[in-house]
Amino acid sequence: MRRYETDSPQAAGRVLALAMVVDGNLAQSELAALDSSRILQYIDLDQEGFQVLLQELCQDMLTSAFHGEVRIDGAMLDGLLDEIRHPDLRRQLMQAMWRIADADGWLADAEAVLLARASTLWCAETNFSGQARIAA
Template sequence: MRNYPRNSPQAAARIVALALISDGHVSSSEERALESLDIAGQLGLAPAQFAQIVQTMCEDQSVAHTPAVGQLDAAQLTTLFGEIDDTALRRKVIRLCLAVTVADNYLADGEIALLTAVFRAWGPQPVQTTNRHVALLSAPRAHARTAATT
């Protein structure tokens, strides 16, 4: 497995790339999420650079004879996750991994395993809410109250 500098855009992109391929393929909805969310740009990379990191990840896995595309053993994951120790960058990577994995409205076993490993490795991250999030979270309860009173 190739090494990237600690907290570099490439190290962060590799984890997102792993999330992208963790179900064994890249769907068209995942590709659209990459483009519409400008995931490469959010990580400080050009789209071609992100694509190269995905390609490199696949090549590294092929050379290492991993059991399946997008699946690494615990030691390899520990190494990759250890390259990111900046809390803000970790939050961004988690958010981008989630966006990629849910883009096709289905979480495959490989995606669940990867997300679980990320959360275990980096521990609980403080959640920051904005007014927009609070409004969305309270909307179902407001609707339920209205429906209950009618």
């Protein structure tokens, strides 16, 4: 799997692309959700650049296919998510990923795994800051 600079538009775009294809189906409604979220503008990535990232992600995933089945193991998923470190970027991506996952009206198991892992790694329970809140 390719590596991108931490918090780069490419790293963020790949996470969005993964949210779109992780269930094995790229739905038109997911593309519409991506567009309406305006997340590409937020991460400073144009539509053409996103399409390139989407193709590269699919190529990378196919190189690790086993007997025609594409799998993303936990370590690979963690590596992709770890390229996103900034709390605000994590929060914006998480919102967009949920919109994408909800777009087709069905939350696939693979989408649920991705969202749960992102929530865990990105410290959703601590407001994405990596620091636990202290109760008064």
